[in-house]
Amino acid sequence: MSMQDSISVRRIFSEIARRYDLANHLLSAGLDYTWRMQVVKLVCSGKSGRILDLATGSGDLALALRKACPEAQIIAADFCQPMLLQAKRKGLQMLVNADGTRLPFHSQIFDVVTVAFGLRNMESWSRALKEMARVLVPDGRLFILDFSLPNPSWLRGLYRLYLHCLLPTIASWITGNREAYRYLGKSIEQFPSGSTMTTLLKNNGFAQADARTFCFGIVSLYRAQRRS
Secondary structure, eight states: OBOOOHHHHHHHHHHHGGGHHHHHHHHTTTHHHHHHHHHHHHHHTSOOSEEEEETOTTSHHHHHHHHHOTTSEEEEEESOHHHHHHHHHTTOOOEEEOBTTBOOSOSSOEEEEEEESOGGGSSBHHHHHHHHHHHEEEEEEEEEEEEOOOSSHHHHHHHHHIIIIIHHHHHHHHHSOHHHHHHHHHHHHHSOOTHHHHHHHHTTTEEEEEEEEEGGGTEEEEEEEEOO
16 A cells, blocks of 8 residues: 655655754644653553654654653654754664665564654555564554544534645745645545554554544544554
């Protein structure tokens, strides 16, 4: 299942890397921090000796995990070098330039894999999920945080107006790149959510998959466990 053009996605994120954090915090009204902390709490509630934060971007989730789970070994990976440079400037050291569909790691070495707002941008969701399952230990845990469309129909219409009209305009003022945030809206529309996503997880090496939503469904958190 091929979803995104990896070359175009890498170029888009390379162009907005320097102002990526500012745009995220402003466009989410700071809620992106709260959403990531939901993942951190769940990760730290179980075995988390070795964590892979995939599609780490500028490293915000990896940094939050490092603070909350100081004894864990955290490796942060992304396929966009300019984004990794931003993560390095924040103090992350174990950084790997890697494509989520072709991970350069041995099988069964991570206790936890996290992906925040990154699976949606990968060339193949199925291949990426299979790679995540491969590098997880048996019964290892996966956490996926990503955007989705809100559930109430009246809110969905308003959100789409924001997503496709207002957000690209505001983001272009912040980053100078309207195209990147036009892409954001399209990618959110295409990305599976709810039971569709949990089925995708179960079809690609995971069990006990479930979903929870925040902010009326604008963001979804998926949890799954690698099959034994």
